[in-house]
Amino acid sequence: MDNAYLWVKALHIVFVASWFAGLFYLPRIYVNLAMVAGDSHAERERLLVMARKLYRFSTLLMIPAVVLGLVLWLHFGVGKGPGQIWLHIKGTLVILAIGYHHYCKRLLRDFESLHNRRSHRWYRVFNEVAVVLFAAIVILVVLKPTVG
Numbered sequence: 001m002d003n004a005y006l007w008v009k010a011l012h013i014v015f016v017a018s019w020f021a022g023l024f025y026l027p028r029i030y031v032n033l034a035m036v037a038g039d040s041h042a043e044r045e046r047l048l049v050m051a052r053k054l055y056r057f058s059t060l061l062m063i064p065a066v067v068l069g070l071v072l073w074l075h076f077g078v079g080k081g082p083g084q085i086w087l088h089i090k091g092t093l094v095i096l097a098i099g100y101h102h103y104c105k106r107l108l109r110d111f112e113s114l115h116n117r118r119s120h121r122w123y124r125v126f127n128e129v130a131v132v133l134f135a136a137i138v139i140l141v142v143l144k145p146t147v148g
Contacts, residue, residue, distance in 0.1 A: 005076050009066055015065035020059030022136045023097070024103050026051060027127035031085065033111050034120040051108050062101055083146040092139045097133045 027053045036044045072078040079087025110116045118126075 002076070005072075008071050008076065012065060012068035012072060015055040015061055015068060016137075018098075019058055019065045020130060022054055023101060023104070023130040023134075024127070026054050026058065027107075027123050029054065030104075030107060030111070030123040031120045031127070034116060034118060034123055044089055048108075049060075049113060051111070055105060057106055058101065058104075062098070066094070067100070069100060084144075085147045086140045086144045090137055093133055093137050093140070097130070099136075100133065107136070 006087070029047055033044065033047045035046065073080070073087065079090075107116070107118075
C-alpha cells in the first residue's frame with residue numbers, strides 16, 4: 001500500500017472526525033442559547049462568543065476534510081470502478097453535512113440578531129442530524145456496499 005495514500009487517508013479521518021465533533025457541539029450551544037433568559041446578557045454573549053469561535057474552527061476543519069476526501073477519490077481512485085455506489089451515497093451525505101454546517105451559521109446569525117424563533121427542544125433534535133450523517137458516512141465507508 002502506498003505510504004502517501006495511507007497518510008492522506010489518516011489525515012482525512014482525523015479532519016472528518018474533528019469537523020463532526022464541532023457539528024456535534026455547536027447545536028448544543030444553541031440549546032443553551034435558546035434557554036437563556038432575556039435579561040441574561042452576559043451569559044448570552046458568552047455563549048455567542050463560544051458559538052462563533054466553534055463555527056470558525058469547524059469551518060477550518062471542514063475544508064481539509066473535504067479536500068483530502070477529493071484527493072482520495074480523484075488521485076488515489078478510492079470508490080472508482082463499476083458498482084461503487086457507496087461513494088456516490090457518501091458524497092451526497094457529505095454535501096448534506098456541508099449544508100448542515102452552513103445552516104448552523106444561519107442559526108448563529110439568528111441568535112446574534114435576536115431573531116431566534118426555535119425552542120431548545122428543536123435544537124436538541126437538530127443536533128441529532130449530525131450524528132445520523134456521521135454514522136451513515138462511517139457505515140458506508142466501512143461496509144462499502146456495491147451494486148451488481
